[in-house]
Amino acid sequence: MPDDAALSQGNSESAGARPAGDRRPRVRFTSNIVGPIFLLADFICLAISVPIALVSYSFLVGVPVNYPVHIFALAVLIAAFLLIRSSRRAYRRTLVDLMHEEGDALVDATVASLLASALVWQFGLIENYSRGVSLLYLLSLLVCLAISRPLIRIFLTRMASSGAIEQRIAFYGADPQSVAMIRRLLTALDLPHLRFVGVADDRPKIEALDDLKLIGGYEDLAELARRGEVDQVLISVPNLPPQRLHDIVDGLSAVSVDVSLIPPEAIELAPDYRVHLLGSLPVLNLWQRPFRDVNQFVKRGEDFLLGGIALVFLAPLMGIAALLIRMTSPGPILFVQPRVGFNNEVIDVYKFRTMYADQTDLGARATTTKDDPRVTPVGKILRKLSIDELPQLFNVIRGDMSLVGPRPHALEMRVGDRYYQDAVRGYAGRHRVRPGITGLAQVKGLRGEIRTVERAKRRVELDKEYIDRWSLWLDLHIMLATVRAVFFDRDAY
Structure with missing residues (x-):
């Protein structure tokens, strides 16, 4: 554009x-009019928040305000806010990237308010500075900015539909x-x-x-x-x-x-x-490392913190599962399977054993099917509720896996008569991140057996979509959606 x-x-x-x-x-305007419209809207929000804050403060507190100090703070806040927004190129946007902003303006307003308060304190004006007024102004500004964004999008969409843009x-x-x-x-x-x-x-x-x-x-x-x-x-x-x-x-x-x-x-x-x-x-x-700089530490911190909490709370359930496996069929409690992990390296993935010990399949040459005779009665329940995956929390703590990410595949996993990596173009791209206990594909209905190449391709597409769109919020959304999938997904067995 x-x-x-x-x-x-x-x-x-x-x-x-x-x-x-x-x-x-x-x-008629081109779509570059979007930036100036956002700038005008921000000026309006900054301006109308002043009387809203003052009237609210007068109604709630009724104490006189020292106007020179607050005018100084307001000038600093406005300058800081506009500079931060400009540094983000927020006022050089077009209709192409209209939907990319998700709360950035609210964060920038909060940072600008903190900078203004810091300068007031630095100049020794804090005694005449009303924290109540500053908080009410920030609250008013955040509300105005939050309301203005959808209104601007509606306005710009109508302008585009009418031909004005x-x-x-x-x-x-x-x-x-x-x-x-x-x-x-x-x-x-x-x-x-x-x-x-x-x-x-x-x-x-x-x-x-x-x-x-x-x-x-x-x-x-x-x-x-x-x-x-x-x-x-x-x-x-x-x-x-x-x-x-x-x-x-x-x-x-x-x-x-x-x-x-x-x-x-x-x-x-x-x-x-x-x-x-x-x-x-x-x-x-064409390819880019998804977790770089701060993101890699944020992702690892999320896994270590939430994985540790999950391990503590789920320990009783894991103990019961281990006891049932030991009591109902001979063999080890855990099934340790080599799978493909981060950077295409082989990792040992822990699972509760759900098959008879003499019929386990380390290479996953045969896909598990519904009513598979190799699966034990207890194993069927564990697989249905994904309890068999819980030992992978130890993989998460070790750093081999993540809570959320593309599922790790066994070394000899096939789709039909072809190996997974040969059947799906771009398959190796999913190994740019650590594999996960759950993932976007699993909460989108692609949990369990993959019967066709089309479903395999769709699973890889969703894995790549997750890598490209990653955020903490997306991880939390997938974790919550996994709970629903565990109880209502019919494709898990």
């Missing part, structure tokens, strides 16, 4: 215009496959402000391209941009010679239009990458 705001006049005669009778606003995109390069892929990827973003005007090409090899109009070469494209009918040009020609690229860019440089190049790799590999800057060099990250 373009980085600079553009304001242009609507034109019902433009190429690829909407149907007659669809009246569009005369003033509209991004008119033209493609350069009449390559059907590339254009179709780019349109599919952009459409998947569900952005109502995008509008595809047509395709330009000085050397077209086709006469028509689905519902897109062929609009000539880059000179014709420049004329459309001059009339305000094109906001952005996406160059999507495979194997484009550098000299031809320079000619196209030079031809479009005389008019006000965004020109963007989409490399062939971005189309071929989509959507399995993320774009980052290495200095000023754009790179496509």
Whole structure:
């Protein structure tokens, strides 16, 4: 998406215009208007929180306020809040990343309030500073910010639907496959402000391209941009010679239009990458370590703390399970199975033994099925309620596993007549993190036997989704959802 705001006049005669009778606003913005709207909304929230806090304080306490001190604190809070928000690039957002903010503004407001209070104390003004007023102001500001976010999203969505926010995109390069892929990827973003005007090409090899109009070469494209009918040009020609690229860019440089190049790799590999800057060099990250820096310590701390608590509380249940196994069938209580873990290394995973000792399968060459004769009567109950997995809490404490993550698979696990890693493309990517006792796939209905390649692929997709989306909140959500899955999932046996 373009980085600079553009304001242009609507034109019902433009190429690829909407149907007659669809009246569009005369003033049209690109999606870069989103940032200024958020800035204006934050200013309003900062302003209206002042009278709300003062009236509330007067009603609740009724003590006079030292205005000079509080004006100083307010100025510091506003400056700190806006600087923090700007450092997060919150006011340079577009409709593409509209939904990415999840409470950041509330955190920033709290930090700004603490900074303001710290400066008041540092300057020796604390005696005339009302903590009640400051707390009421912060509370008012948090409420206003929390209410403003959904309202802004509704407002911006309506602007986009009405055409007041509209991004008119033209493609350069009449390559059907590339254009179709780019349109599919952009459409998947569900952005109502995008509008595809047509395709330009000085050397077209086709006469028509689905519902897109062929609009000539880059000179014709420049004329459309001059009339305000094109906001952005996406160059999507495979194997484009550098000299031809320079000619196209030079031809479009005389008019006000965004020109963007989409490399062939971005189309071929989509959507399995993320774009980052290495200095000023754009790179496509195909794989990335999910737990780095502070996150790796947060994840390990979560496992050690919650795993330790779970081990203490579940110790009686584990003792009962161990006693039942010992009393009902000969053999060891624990089943220690080598499985694939973090960084594709083999780890020993602990489970309560649920099969007859002489019929256990270390390599998991045969998938456990419903009414499997190898499973003991007690084992069926333990497997159904996932009690057999509880010894893996020791794996968590040791650091071999995590509470939440992709489930570790046995070394010879198969899907049909193929090994799991051969049946599913990208399977090894799930080993970028420690395996878990439970995971996103397990709470999404893919617990237990995997009968088909399609279900195996879906499980790997969910494992990769978990890795890409990881957060403490997601882990807690999966843990709570696991409790429901244990009692209501029919695929576990």
